[in-house]
Amino acid sequence: MKALIFAAGLGERMRPLTDATPKPLLHVGGKPLIEWHLEKLAALDIREVVVNTSWLAQQFPAALGDGSRWNLRIAYAYEGDTPLETGGGMLAALPLLGNAPFLLVNGDVWTDYDFARLPREPRGLAHLVMVDRPPQATHGDFALDADGCVRADGEHKLTYAGIGVYRPQLLDGWRDVIPEPAIANGKPKFPLAPILRAHMAEGGIGGEHHRSRWTDVGTPERLARLDAELRPNSSSP
Numbered sequence: 001m002k003a004l005i006f007a008a009g010l011g012e013r014m015r016p017l018t019d020a021t022p023k024p025l026l027h028v029g030g031k032p033l034i035e036w037h038l039e040k041l042a043a044l045d046i047r048e049v050v051v052n053t054s055w056l057a058q059q060f061p062a063a064l065g066d067g068s069r070w071n072l073r074i075a076y077a078y079e080g081d082t083p084l085e086t087g088g089g090m091l092a093a094l095p096l097l098g099n100a101p102f103l104l105v106n107g108d109v110w111t112d113y114d115f116a117r118l119p120r121e122p123r124g125l126a127h128l129v130m131v132d133r134p135p136q137a138t139h140g141d142f143a144l145d146a147d148g149c150v151r152a153d154g155e156h157k158l159t160y161a162g163i164g165v166y167r168p169q170l171l172d173g174w175r176d177v178i179p180e181p182a183i184a185n186g187k188p189k190f191p192l193a194p195i196l197r198a199h200m201a202e203g204g205i206g207g208e209h210h211r212s213r214w215t216d217v218g219t220p221e222r223l224a225r226l227d228a229e230l231r232p233n234s235s236s237p
Helices: 033-043 059-064 084-097 194-200 220-233
Strands: 003-004 046-052 071-079 100-105 108-112 126-131 142-144 157-164 182-184 187-189 205-210 214-216
Touching: 003 033, 003 084, 033 046, 033 059, 033 108, 046 059, 046 084, 059 071, 059 220, 071 084, 084 187, 084 194, 100 108, 108 182, 126 194, 126 220, 142 157, 142 205, 157 205, 214 220
Parallel strands: 003 046, 003 100, 046 071, 126 205
Antiparallel strands: 100 157, 108 214, 126 157, 182 187
């Protein structure tokens, strides 16, 4: 199994910290956010990782190299100077990911979730990790049925954690959902959520509820709070 780390965002809510450093390379608990993910992927015996980049893209290979220090092989999918959003970013990275299911993790989240719990073969087109709604996102994203199906709507919505396993076939026919995408750097730019919702209607998206630690490190205040929590235990997952 390969992995894709989303790291192309502009990090606008994190400014001024992201004026000079892309958000996944900001330090927390003594190391860059993205390094927490790389260590967990390596422990899972994943060896090939694709990192998509845009804002301050040159800093990623400078900081991470080819991944050999974690016994990984890192390939960089440069999107151009404008990020392609989640759907466009995944589409652009597919040539580097191949035809098998791949693990996806957002580069700007931190969690104690054990990646080994993820299915290598999702029963549908994707398996999403969901968490309780954080204070900054009280509306929630999707609902989770008792049978493990993720639904677009429901009484108790959860927040998508930015972690999952995806089949590349999820994006087959994506233009049926987004017929006129924006174009950036000559490539389609579009969000992934409408594609997921379209397949949820058919029961094609599964998931699970992670009830332990998770943080969307979206602001300097949340970054500082997480850093203070992790400093005494910098060897935590």
